[in-house]
Amino acid sequence: MTFIAKPKLHHPTLPQNALCFTRRDYEGKISTLCAGCGHDSISAAIIQACWELNVEPHRLAKLSGIGCSSKTPDYFLGQSHGFNTVHGRMPSVLTGANLANRELLYLGVSGDGDSASIGIGQFVHAIRRGVNMTYIVENNGVYGLTKGQFSATADQGSTSKRGVVNADSPIDLIGLALQLGATYVGRGFSGDKAQLVPLIKGAIAHRGAAFLDVISPCVAFNNHAGSTKSYEYVRAHNEAVNRLDVIPEREEIAVDYPAGSTIEVEQHDGSRLRLHKLAADYDPRDRIAAMNHVQQRQARGEVVTGLLYVDAQAEDLHTHLNTVATPFNRLGAAELSPGSAVLAKINAGFR
């Protein structure tokens, strides 16, 4: 870790967003992770995405579990709400928070240990309920905090730093998310911010369960030959299906692209996702096709990245449950205790 605080001085031309914040205003404390950790790049991508989206820091809550990845919310959005929960229990706490106050943006940050092992039961249910959130798994295939054992997402046949071969089959978080009904599913790589930042922006703007699997090499324990989550392996096997631009509402971009080369998806908030096709005939609006494509490529050892699936008109948990539109903290005594006449009416309904 680094002993000095990052100097407050910034580049003289550092731009401000619509809220008059610079990117530096979205930073948190200095990272205590190992030098070169992919997680730090993801933190930087989240900072960049929130700055570009003009997110008001006090309108966002970041939640995490336990692990290297779950430490990272301390290193970004220092002015936002945060809840570092019990190991693997982030999805439940996030679901509860979301039910209590639907007006905040919810950012769940977890790791492959936190989400694919101890917390997998929590993870699958938050996804299938369609909680309106951005769920980021910082996936390095290894338990870094306990010195490099395989995690549940480590590929079968990949080797540990000491040369031990992993015999277990991996949990495919993307496959699970697609199958369980996540309505925005993408995979990114910590070493490619140009791809990752728009993926995060699109996820934050999405209503419903947005899931991002971000391959994030562990420099200390999983960046060797034989690893399938190293910088070198991911760069060599990265197969991006598309390149994403997130276009805010009311913003016109004059550039013309050849017909058929882009897909445009309008989200419920009016923003548009413009996808530049890299894999021919890949349509991220087709869930079954997406599942097939990802499985086929994965079988060939490729790492499929990009926005894999999006359902722009998805509904979320609040719609399913028909909850009240006002956050609990703004409901007054009159709404919460409407009086004996209303109670009598309700009781009458059960007779």
Place this chain on the structure above:
Amino acid sequence: MRPTDIRVPDYFHKVVDCQWACPAHTPVPEYIRLIAAGRYADAYLVNWKSNVFPGVLGRTCDRPCEPACRRGRVEENNGESPEPVAICRLKRVAADNKGDVRARLPRAGKPNGRRVACVGAGPASLTVARDLAPLGYQVTVFDGEAKAGGFIRSQIPRFRLPESVIDEETGYILDLGVEFRAGERIDSLKALLGQGYDAIFVGSGAPRGRDLDLPGRQECAANIHIGIDWLASVSFGHIESIGRRVIVLGGGNTAMDCCRSARRLGGADVKVLVRSGFDEMKASPWEKEDAQHEGIPILDYHVPKAFLHENGRLAAMQFERVRAERDARGRRQLVPTGEPDVVVECDDVLIAVGQENAFPWIERDAGIAFDEWGMPVVDKQTFQSTLPQVFFGGDAAFGPKNIIWAVAHGHEAAVSIDKLLNGEDVHERPPPQVTLLSQKMGIHEWSYDNEVSPEDRHKVPWAPSEQTLGNIKVEVELGFDAQTALKETQRCLNCDVQTVFTDKVCIECDACVDICPMDCISFTANGEEAELRQRLTAPALNTEQALYVSGELKTHRVMVKDEDVCLHCGLCAERCPTGAWDMHKYLIEMTHAGPGCRSKGACREAA
């Protein structure tokens, strides 16, 4: 762009903006760290080696280092007003607190039988003497005055530079076995050439103050004084008072010294009137500030027209009001505003409108070529005249500049003399010696203090004006105390601790890009410089500052670092998992006279 070759000594030298800007290339961050460590004597000696007069310069230097200082650029848009590190005043701290350093100074070398004459005992000549005497040269310095120092002694008022400092620092040089022939003004170069010196260095300065031939000049001569002559007379105690109302003409540092001196000698109402606009004045901004601080108004755009007299005595001066305009070719011109002339009443006028070189003592048939402006033809690198054994330096070579330039000239001329008298080609100049050394002490520990101080520039305390304005010998600036000095040293960014990148071991994890507080680092496709500068993490718009470009990386991109506003905080190296970034201290040893300046063959011969 091609990969940057960091082995070229100039590359990292330019990154140390202050050192690059200093004519003598003083290793500024190195001595600032020594001051921070309380090692004042060491800091003094680092200075003494390169600029010879740290105590004098710590009070009077024109400070080309400060406008160049990176801290000024870094603080842009980061607070009230961007300010460089107070480099000059920190130098004074080293000089003030060094204690007795005499035992650590060199001694006269074993005589090598060569004799060198220096004309004038100003900073250029004394630098030549300082560099050559320890090598065994027998150096003789001639000066018309009783004490050494030249313009340092005669022109700079005592309230800026106490005489004890001049005595001390000129003394260090004369104590090296240098023969000082006081009161001997050289009036014939031919005669000097006839005395059999192996080399002659002319450091006689620019001793003639320019006059203003306006109506009334003759009639009022008794109350009109040439600035530099008047300052010298004040300095030597020949003049102790001046009229109540004083006009100073001119906008340079001499004008500032004149007006502040007049203020202390009875001039209750002193005004500076200058032709140009305030911002275009030649005086250093801080010298203008100091004058204004003492209640001296500076009236710009006033062109002197006539000296007005009554009953044979100076009564006033008449000025024409002008304004600056650009002509068709874009050149700045002063045109009359058409307003009525301004008449300013006065008792005395000091003319400080420039200095000129004068070489009445050099016979035109002595073998030295002069150009059309009456200046000797001098080689800009070797300082050699057309007579091989005669060298020029300081103001005598290329006209009026300041002390630090004179010192730089002196070093180079000494190298030339040493080479000439060793039978070598004076044009062959060995490059400076450079060392680059990693500063890594532990996993995230460096041998330098890499934390960046957020503090603003500290002000040097002043003696109360009721004391300083009453006595011309009371020094105005008190210098930093040790505590303030320590705080000011922490503003230095240690630009000599360089960010060195090894492309072979980089894994392109982006950690350095993410941590860099100033967005200096980019990983991107290579391109032409102009275009590349536009698409970096932060646009690199200051083309004076280099881009550090790596060789091609595994992803066929390159690392590009904009040196412009790097804090040298070392965070890139701390967050680098493979040591691709490391912090290396860059020390450049300028070539001074001695074996190091001679060709390698000669060294081997000597060995």
